[in-house]
Amino acid sequence: MAELRIRVELQRASKGVEMLKLVELADQAQKLFKAVAEDVGLGAPEGVWVAEDFYNQGVGFNSSYKFTDVDPEQVAQYLHAIDTLSRLNSQTGWRADGVKPQTVVHFARLARVARDGETVRLGFLDDDDIVREWRPLEKPQAEAIIEHYEAAVEYRGMLQGRIHSLYKEVNPPYFTLRDFASSELIRCEFKPSEWAALHKALARKDGVVVVAGWVRAKRLDRSVEVMRVDRIKDVAPLDRDELSSFFGSAPGWTGDMTTDEFIDVVRRSDGED
Numbered sequence: 001m002a003e004l005r006i007r008v009e010l011q012r013a014s015k016g017v018e019m020l021k022l023v024e025l026a027d028q029a030q031k032l033f034k035a036v037a038e039d040v041g042l043g044a045p046e047g048v049w050v051a052e053d054f055y056n057q058g059v060g061f062n063s064s065y066k067f068t069d070v071d072p073e074q075v076a077q078y079l080h081a082i083d084t085l086s087r088l089n090s091q092t093g094w095r096a097d098g099v100k101p102q103t104v105v106h107f108a109r110l111a112r113v114a115r116d117g118e119t120v121r122l123g124f125l126d127d128d129d130i131v132r133e134w135r136p137l138e139k140p141q142a143e144a145i146i147e148h149y150e151a152a153v154e155y156r157g158m159l160q161g162r163i164h165s166l167y168k169e170v171n172p173p174y175f176t177l178r179d180f181a182s183s184e185l186i187r188c189e190f191k192p193s194e195w196a197a198l199h200k201a202l203a204r205k206d207g208v209v210v211v212a213g214w215v216r217a218k219r220l221d222r223s224v225e226v227m228r229v230d231r232i233k234d235v236a237p238l239d240r241d242e243l244s245s246f247f248g249s250a251p252g253w254t255g256d257m258t259t260d261e262f263i264d265v266v267r268r269s270d271g272e273d
Helices: 019-039 072-086 101-111 139-150 192-202 240-249 259-266
Strands: 005-011 048-055 059-066 119-125 131-137 152-167 174-179 185-190 208-218 224-235
Touching: 005 019, 019 048, 019 059, 019 072, 019 101, 072 101, 072 119, 072 131, 101 131, 101 139, 131 139, 152 185, 152 192, 152 224, 192 224
Parallel strands: 185 224
Antiparallel strands: 005 059, 005 119, 048 059, 119 131, 152 174, 152 208, 174 185, 208 224
């Protein structure tokens, strides 16, 4: 069997490191290493990342994947994924084949541990524990990745749930919807023209509504921040076939989205994928 080891180093001119920064460095490194392991199929529950062989110029240590077996091909795949992450740029769209967006963000957050005059870098070790290649994690690159994935995206969509609270004395007025897909409370802003439909929906205790409009969500995980509602309809809870039938009876509700796209994007966490 092979060994999977990567050196983690915070380069800095001074000796030693603040304890809180050491904790942050180890925490972010472990999150990145675990995420990459899952992406390349090394998600064994018994696998543990162990820091060893510390040295004290700035701070550095070897991170070894222990208590589970890995073969040379898995090690090569893992190191290739780390190498790919280190080469991301705007031309690649800050994306890497075989690596989840959340893993890319973990990579960027590790790089952000560094402050002015510091650099986080990862080293690929040979059999004698000598670094054969360094992969610096550049701070500007990390900031661009974070900005890209934390940006909001907008798309035409639908939500199904129950109205939780109504706030009519604000501008714009809005209600919160307990979304069936995520169980989250979603802020839904609406126009005065939707008062009649909203009143009808509120008339039934525990009534279910389907709302359509423009959704603003986080790019990284598609979690919804707010919906600008332009259609409200009170309905019984809908299954997949009923949703398809409902869409067909109300052309234009989903904009450019098909029924399957809506179900995959908006109801993805409802146990149906």
